[in-house]
Amino acid sequence: MSDHPKSPQPDPARGHTDEIFAEPLANIAGFQFDQKVVDVFPDMIKRSVPGYTTTISMIGDLAQRYAQSNSYCYDLGCSLGAATLAMRHHIRAADCEIIAIDNSEAMIERCRQVMAADSGELPVDLRCQDLQACTIENASVVVLNFTLQFIPREERSALIARIYEGLLPGGVLILSEKVQFENPAHQALMVELHHNFKRANGYSDLEIAQKRSAIENVLIPETLDEHKSRLSEAGFSSADVWFQCFNFASLIAIK
Numbered sequence: 001m002s003d004h005p006k007s008p009q010p011d012p013a014r015g016h017t018d019e020i021f022a023e024p025l026a027n028i029a030g031f032q033f034d035q036k037v038v039d040v041f042p043d044m045i046k047r048s049v050p051g052y053t054t055t056i057s058m059i060g061d062l063a064q065r066y067a068q069s070n071s072y073c074y075d076l077g078c079s080l081g082a083a084t085l086a087m088r089h090h091i092r093a094a095d096c097e098i099i100a101i102d103n104s105e106a107m108i109e110r111c112r113q114v115m116a117a118d119s120g121e122l123p124v125d126l127r128c129q130d131l132q133a134c135t136i137e138n139a140s141v142v143v144l145n146f147t148l149q150f151i152p153r154e155e156r157s158a159l160i161a162r163i164y165e166g167l168l169p170g171g172v173l174i175l176s177e178k179v180q181f182e183n184p185a186h187q188a189l190m191v192e193l194h195h196n197f198k199r200a201n202g203y204s205d206l207e208i209a210q211k212r213s214a215i216e217n218v219l220i221p222e223t224l225d226e227h228k229s230r231l232s233e234a235g236f237s238s239a240d241v242w243f244q245c246f247n248f249a250s251l252i253a254i255k
């Protein structure tokens, strides 16, 4: 019963344990950010992405350093707003506003509850929108925290170019991605270490294998060189890795 003291209403910022791929599935559909995923998302992302918690807290520090007064800070593919909250609690520049965008209605609806329960003072404008359709302007900080990997490859350069155009001089793009490696032995080692990380966090071999099938044609990783070339072609004066754990990395690109 839900009134048992050990079964409280789930905190919207924490949700439930991820058991989506725990039972054998007859056919595995492509991964979607639907209500089922929203309900377990904080648990799923922490147990699946090595360095996720560190990346989020460092985004707060980076935003504090690079946010300019009278500018917008964007969280693109915000999910439940983890990076938005980190920025909201660290930015000190005057008259900043955070614009957080996601195209999953279920994510945005839950994210609204998370923001309402938060006491941060910076205004947050939450938008349910596709990144291909969103305006990016007067920006000092843009965050793409594990989002570009879900955008079709042929659309990535146009999005990065629009971000570059929307950034102020000295503005930054923080780009976190699952990456792949050209050296097959190194790629195999990184995948093995990532799977060990998931196993250590309680996922079974079946869960790991079924999730892998579900994201196969949905999450398309690129190499760090491909990311750096795209950022450089868009005009960024620098683009370098500031954090990496296995095949998960974050870059900072400065305009």
Ligand SMILES: Nc1ncnc2c1ncn2[C@@H]1O[C@H](C[S@+](CC[C@H]([NH3+])C(=O)[O-])CC(=O)[O-])[C@@H](O)[C@H]1O
Residues within 6 Å of the ligand: 033, 045, 076, 077, 078, 079, 080, 081, 082, 083, 101, 102, 103, 104, 107, 129, 130, 131, 132, 144, 145, 146, 147, 150, 151
């Ligand atoms: N075209 C699109 N337009 C808008 N949103 C999109 C699009 N494609 C995917 N998304 C959204 O991008 C998010 C990716 S999760 C980001 C984690 C978050 N940044 C975090 O710091 O916790 C990463 C992961 O689950 O690995 C989902 O919420 C999608 O709905």
Ligand SMILES: O=C(O)C(=O)Cc1ccccc1
Residues within 6 Å of the ligand: 031, 044, 045, 048, 049, 178, 211, 212, 215, 219
């Ligand atoms: O779970 C994985 O294997 C991943 O690569 C990361 C991930 C995290 C959350 C949603 C989709 C993929």
